[in-house]
Amino acid sequence: MNNMSATITTTISTKAPAMNQPKISARGVQVHYGDKHALKDVSIEIHPRSVTAFIGPSGCGKSTFLRCLNRMNDTIDICRVAGHIAIDGEDIYDPKVDPVQLRAKVGMVFQKPNPFPKTIYENVAYGPRIHGLAAKKADLDDIVASALQRAGLWNEVKDRLHAPGTGLSGGQQQRLCIARAVAVSPEVILMDEPCSALDPIATAKVEELIHELRENFTIVIVTHSMQQAARVSQRTAMFHLGNLVEVDDTDKIFTNPDDQRTQDYIMGRFG
Numbered sequence: 001m002n003n004m005s006a007t008i009t010t011t012i013s014t015k016a017p018a019m020n021q022p023k024i025s026a027r028g029v030q031v032h033y034g035d036k037h038a039l040k041d042v043s044i045e046i047h048p049r050s051v052t053a054f055i056g057p058s059g060c061g062k063s064t065f066l067r068c069l070n071r072m073n074d075t076i077d078i079c080r081v082a083g084h085i086a087i088d089g090e091d092i093y094d095p096k097v098d099p100v101q102l103r104a105k106v107g108m109v110f111q112k113p114n115p116f117p118k119t120i121y122e123n124v125a126y127g128p129r130i131h132g133l134a135a136k137k138a139d140l141d142d143i144v145a146s147a148l149q150r151a152g153l154w155n156e157v158k159d160r161l162h163a164p165g166t167g168l169s170g171g172q173q174q175r176l177c178i179a180r181a182v183a184v185s186p187e188v189i190l191m192d193e194p195c196s197a198l199d200p201i202a203t204a205k206v207e208e209l210i211h212e213l214r215e216n217f218t219i220v221i222v223t224h225s226m227q228q229a230a231r232v233s234q235r236t237a238m239f240h241l242g243n244l245v246e247v248d249d250t251d252k253i254f255t256n257p258d259d260q261r262t263q264d265y266i267m268g269r270f271g
């Protein structure tokens with residue numbers, strides 16, 4: 001992220017979609033890394049204000065597809081993305097769209113907590129500051145406090161906002177990264193195995209947080225844990241060898257999937 005690109009205007013609007021419209025609609029998405037065909041003709045609709053889990057064996061393309069949704073793959077030189085992806089009906093690959101603004105609207109939380117080497121306050125204040133969301137210091141203070149509250153971290157850090165973010169526990173660091181994503185008022189939050197580096201107690205806190213965040217945000221989570229997908233998501237998408245095998249209500253996927261590959265995967269027969 002840099003200040004130059006943050007000042008470029010964007011055509012991505014912040015208007016709310018009609019209730020029955022998908023938040024994200026992908027059609028015929030293909031991804032290549034050089035000669036490697038990593039995603040094959042993926043089409044999916046992601047519902048607003050709900051949690052969608054991406055599951056499937058290692059290397060099937062879950063993270064690749066997640067990264068298509070906020071154009072993080074643009075940063076990988078050998079990666080080519082084709083097809084159509086719209087958020088609230090607007091093509092996010094339109095050349096007029098500024099990827100920096102898009103990534104504020106579609107935030108991301110990574111597998112390993114990655115706070116900046118700055119204070120807890122600065123970790124959260126950085127995004128709102130570069131996106132010009134606060135006119136004065138008091139406004140920024142409010143945004144930081146509110147983001148930390150929404151991330152369920154406020155009570156644990158309110159007395160040490162100026163201590164380094166890297167001094168927090170792993171679970172607290174991950175909630176700090178969630179606060180950082182929330183602070184720029186995104187509409188979608190992408191989470192790439194957000195609990196894989198956390199212990200069961202920290203995992204439970206993040207899952208509880210996901211449950212609360214879905215009231216206001218559209219969440220897409222990649223997970224290797226079938227239990228986690230079943231606990232946190234309303235919809236589940238199963239990937240295999242670069243194909244989207246099926247997507248359906250999470251209850252249906254875990255009790256009566258249409259595809260044998262899904263059945264085999266959730267029964268632990270491969271992957």
Ligand SMILES: Nc1ncnc2c1ncn2[C@@H]1O[C@H](COP(=O)(O)OP(=O)(O)OP(=O)(O)O)[C@@H](O)[C@H]1O
Nearest residue numbers: 033036038056057058059060061062063064065076
């Ligand atoms: N930066 C990259 N350069 C080259 N190939 C890549 C790159 N990232 C992913 N791939 C390849 O694309 C395919 C899909 O990878 P991806 O990471 O999306 O799968 P995944 O389902 O998220 O896997 P995992 O569950 O192990 O994280 C794999 O074959 C992987 O090796």
